[in-house]
Each structure stands twice: as structure tokens, then as C-alpha cells.
Amino acid sequence: MKKPKYGYGWALKFVLAAILVAVGIFMVLSEDIVYIITGMTVVIFSVFRVYPLLKSLNREVLRTINLIEILIAIVLGTIMIYAGFTQKDSSGALLSPWDGLYRWFLVFFLYVRGLVFFISTTFFDEKTEVPKFVFHIIALTLGAVFAVWSDFEAKTLGWIFLVISIGGAVYLSFDGYGGYSKYREYQKTINSPKEKPKDTKVEKELPKHIEDEVERPETYIS
Numbered sequence: 001m002k003k004p005k006y007g008y009g010w011a012l013k014f015v016l017a018a019i020l021v022a023v024g025i026f027m028v029l030s031e032d033i034v035y036i037i038t039g040m041t042v043v044i045f046s047v048f049r050v051y052p053l054l055k056s057l058n059r060e061v062l063r064t065i066n067l068i069e070i071l072i073a074i075v076l077g078t079i080m081i082y083a084g085f086t087q088k089d090s091s092g093a094l095l096s097p098w099d100g101l102y103r104w105f106l107v108f109f110l111y112v113r114g115l116v117f118f119i120s121t122t123f124f125d126e127k128t129e130v131p132k133f134v135f136h137i138i139a140l141t142l143g144a145v146f147a148v149w150s151d152f153e154a155k156t157l158g159w160i161f162l163v164i165s166i167g168g169a170v171y172l173s174f175d176g177y178g179g180y181s182k183y184r185e186y187q188k189t190i191n192s193p194k195e196k197p198k199d200t201k202v203e204k205e206l207p208k209h210i211e212d213e214v215e216r217p218e219t220y221i222s
Contacts (some may be wrong), residue, residue: 010179017169017176018197024165031172032088034154035102037161039080042109046073062124069116076105094154110143 009113020133027033030102050070057063082099094102 007183010176010183013172013176013179017172020165020169020172024158024162027161028155029158030152031158032084034158034161035080035084035088035094038102038106038157039077039082039084042073042077042080046070046077059124062120062126065116065119069112072112073109076109080105090118091120099154102154103146103149107143107147108155110139110146114140114143 023033023037027037031094047070050067053066053070055061057066083094083102087095087098089095093099114136117128117132121128121133
């Protein structure tokens with residue numbers, strides 16, 4: 001099937017960029033949104049990893065370890081979503097003891113994710129890439145920081161989400177700009193006046209008059 005010369009994905013990317021920034025700002029201002037978005041992030045990150053991850057792992061013990069980690073993460077994320085919608089006061093702050101549990105949920109999720117990764121690479125010879133290695137170092141570091149940070153608040157994570165949302169919005173905007181530029185080029189081609197082909201008159205040669213053959217005297221050989 002021939003790929004179309006134009007598309008409207010750029011429009012969706014512009015809208016998603018605006019939504020990302022709006023949600024990021026709103027998360028800084030409202031704690032309950034932080035709980036809900038955090039829980040949804042954990043659940044989506046876990047659910048969509050299940051099939052590709054378990055299918056690509058070569059050892060049964062690794063499948064079991066990763067599956068247990070994913071199931072625990074889904075449960076924690078679901079609890080965060082539930083708490084964000086139901087266990088809050090009129091100002092949007094999480095009620096006790098959920099406000100303290102939120103921090104430990106994050107610590108557990110980040111630390112276990114990093115731990116499973118390094119167990120896989122160290123003891124089971126799983127190959128990895130540099131960005132993935134750096135990501136899990138950051139996960140372990142954040143887990144340790146949140147664990148000892150007694151004054152941790154959900155708004156702190158809201159600022160982190162705001163930075164991530166702005167970065168995502170910038171990426172989507174530039175990608176959408178490229179798509180929109182291609183779309184406008186296509187519009188330019190279909191709206192440009194088409195040049196009429198020049199009339200090329202073919203001059204037909206008139207049939208030339210065949211001159212009468214000149215009579216030549218016959219020569220006889222004797």
C-alpha cells in the first residue's frame with residue numbers, strides 16, 4: 001500500500017504537548033493529582049512490559065523474578081490511584097496514613113526495579129545498554145533519597161513531573177513542527193497553478209510533386 005504524502009499526526013502532537021505542560025503545572029499545585037498520575041505511570045509502565053519482557057527473557061528464573069516485580073508494581077500503582085481519588089481532604093492533600101505510605105510506595109518501586117535489573121545483569125549475564133544502566137542507577141539513587149528524606153512531599157515529585165512534561169512537550173512540538181512543515185509543502189503542491197502544456201504544432205509536409213521521369217534515349221548494343 002502506498003504511503004500517503006501527508007498526515008495529521010502533527011495536530012495530535014501539538015495538542016498532547018499542551019496537555020503535558022498543563023498537567024505538569026497542575027501537579028505542582030495539587031497533591032492528589034500527583035498521587036493519581038504516579039499510580040497511573042507505575043501501572044502503565046508495568047502492564048505494557050509484561051508480554052515483551054517475559055517473551056524475550058531466556059531463563060525461567062528471570063521470568064519469575066520480573067513477573068513478581070511487575071505484579072507488585074501493579075498493586076502499588078492501583079493503591080496509589082485509589083488513594084488519590086478517595087483518601088484526600090478538601091484541599092487535595094492525602095489523609096493519614098496514606099500521605100506517609102505514598103513515599104514508601106515510591107521507594108519500594110524504584111529500589112526493587114533497580115535491584116531486579118542489577119541481579120539480572122550481574123548474576124544471570126543479561127546484556128544491557130548504557131542508557132538503561134544509567135536509568136537504573138538514577139532509580140536506586142532516588143529510592144535511597146526518598147527513603148531518608150523525612151520532609152518529602154508529593155509536590156516535590158510534582159516538580160519532577162513538571163520538568164519531564166516540559167521536556168516531552170518540547171520533543172512533541174519539534175516533531176509536530178516537522179510533520180506540519182511536510183503537510184504545508186504538500187498543500188503548496190496541490191494549490192500551485194498547473195502550467196498548461198504548450199501547443200506544439202506539428203507541421204505536416206505536403207506531398208512533393210513527383211516530377212515526370214525524363215525520357216532518355218535507349219541505347220542498343222549490337
